[in-house]
Amino acid sequence: MEKNIQEAENYCQQNGLNLTPVRRKVLEILLEKNTAIGAYEILDLLRESGFKNQPPVAYRALDFLVQNGFAHKIEQLNSFIGCMHPGKDHSPAFMICRNCDSVSEEEALTRNFSVSQIASKAGFTVEKAVIEARGLCQSCSDLA
Amino acid sequence: MEKNIQEAENYCQQNGLNLTPVRRKVLEILLEKNTAIGAYEILDLLRESGFKNQPPVAYRALDFLVQNGFAHKIEQLNSFIGCMHPGKDHSPAFMICRNCDSVSEEEALTRNFSVSQIASKAGFTVEKAVIEARGLCQSCSDLA
DNA sequence: TTCCTCCATGATATAACATAACATTCGCGC
DNA sequence: GCGCGAATGTTATGTTATATCATGGAGGAA
Ligand SMILES: [Zn+2]
Ligand SMILES: [Zn+2]
Ligand SMILES: [Zn+2]
Ligand SMILES: [Zn+2]
Numbered sequence: 001m002e003k004n005i006q007e008a009e010n011y012c013q014q015n016g017l018n019l020t021p022v023r024r025k026v027l028e029i030l031l032e033k034n035t036a037i038g039a040y041e042i043l044d045l046l047r048e049s050g051f052k053n054q055p056p057v058a059y060r061a062l063d064f065l066v067q068n069g070f071a072h073k074i075e076q077l078n079s080f081i082g083c084m085h086p087g088k089d090h091s092p093a094f095m096i097c098r099n100c101d102s103v104s105e106e107e108a109l110t111r112n113f114s115v116s117q118i119a120s121k122a123g124f125t126v127e128k129a130v131i132e133a134r135g136l137c138q139s140c141s142d143l144a
Numbered sequence: 145m146e147k148n149i150q151e152a153e154n155y156c157q158q159n160g161l162n163l164t165p166v167r168r169k170v171l172e173i174l175l176e177k178n179t180a181i182g183a184y185e186i187l188d189l190l191r192e193s194g195f196k197n198q199p200p201v202a203y204r205a206l207d208f209l210v211q212n213g214f215a216h217k218i219e220q221l222n223s224f225i226g227c228m229h230p231g232k233d234h235s236p237a238f239m240i241c242r243n244c245d246s247v248s249e250e251e252a253l254t255r256n257f258s259v260s261q262i263a264s265k266a267g268f269t270v271e272k273a274v275i276e277a278r279g280l281c282q283s284c285s286d287l288a
Numbered sequence: 289t290t291c292c293t294c295c296a297t298g299a300t301a302t303a304a305c306a307t308a309a310c311a312t313t314c315g316c317g318c
Numbered sequence: 319g320c321g322c323g324a325a326t327g328t329t330a331t332g333t334t335a336t337a338t339c340a341t342g343g344a345g346g347a348a
Contacts, residue, residue: 018325020325038304039304040305052327052328054328054329055307056307056326056327057327059307060326074276078304078305078334091272092275093276093277094275095277095281096277096278096279097279097281097284098278098279100281100283100284102281104281108273108275119277123281123282123285124280125285126277126279127280128277128278128279129276129278130274130275130277130278131235131237131252131259131273132218132219132220132240132273132274133238133270133271133273133274134220134242134270134273134274135239135241135268135271136242136243136268136269136271137243137244138266138267138268140244141267162295162296164297166296182333184334198299198300199336200337203334203335203336204297222334
């Protein structure tokens with residue numbers, strides 16, 4: 001965990017990014033759990049640590065972390081989870097347990113994979129899968 | 145479209161479900177577009193048609209439709225889209241165009257597939273993919 | 289009929305999630 | 319010192335979703 005933070009520091013230094021105290025703190029918060037955390041819960045934890053606690057504080061830090069590959073948003077939960085693939089344009093698959101709320105990130109290599117494969121490798125039983133791709137449809141591609 | 149509604153009526157009748165006026169109207173609204181629609185936009189359209197327009201009106205109807213396979217929620221957009229696989233426990237994959245906002249539903253047979261396969265079959269260029277599975281993790285399965 | 293239960297809807301309020309907009313601060317190169 | 323850009327401070331508001339209790343109406347049992 002402390003090692004992860006250190007890696008994040010290094011990555012930022014090497015890439016002209018600024019892991020400011022509040023951003024670092026949010027990253028620590030996210031890495032401390034294996035469950036997803038909502039922005040307002042993060043805000044509470046920030047306040048406890050003496051940071052300001054207006055919503056933009058959390059959302060700005062989260063934007064930074066998500067942008068730079070230190071965190072992901074879990075759309076189904078409106079929550080966030082730590083990651084450690086900085087800068088990587090990866091397409092992860094998340095396994096969200098309905099019983100213990102744990103969220104595990106599995107790598108979906110090169111966007112070519114099957115959910116069931118990934119899940120079974122992780123020992124996860126899928127009850128419902130959300131797959132949403134963003135991009136360009138046929139006709140919009142043709143126009144370009 | 146009118147045919148879809150008719151099928152929905154039939155399915156409901158055969159399964160003891162009640163496609164009430166407001167539920168039917170919401171389904172019509174969803175089926176009229178090939179883009180996802182937010183609950184509050186639906187609410188506006190309901191009001192224009194003389195229905196009540198407090199949030200629970202839309203959310204209740206949407207819950208019914210989603211529960212019974214007449215609609216899906218698009219998590220990335222906090223919006224809803226019509227479907228016509230009533231009762232089917234299917235695992236669809238959605239292709240969301242960032243340019244024209246169209247959303248197309250592709251069938252992901254038996255939860256065993258690859259996003260890139262589905263996308264290319266549909267002529268869709270994937271820029272980002274969200275894959276979130278809900279279910280039971282290894283340890284929670286073991287306890288059961 | 290009367291009463292009961294279930295389902296759907298009505299109605300009010302509030303919770304939870306997220307962003308807009310503008311002001312301030314601070315470090316850095318000129 | 320000055321101008322600039324990045325980050326943060328601050329206030330306000332927008333957007334999405336749910337909790338809760340009240341009302342109504344169809345259908346069955348006694
Ligand atoms: Zn990741
Ligand atoms: Zn679990
Ligand atoms: Zn569907
Ligand atoms: Zn398009």
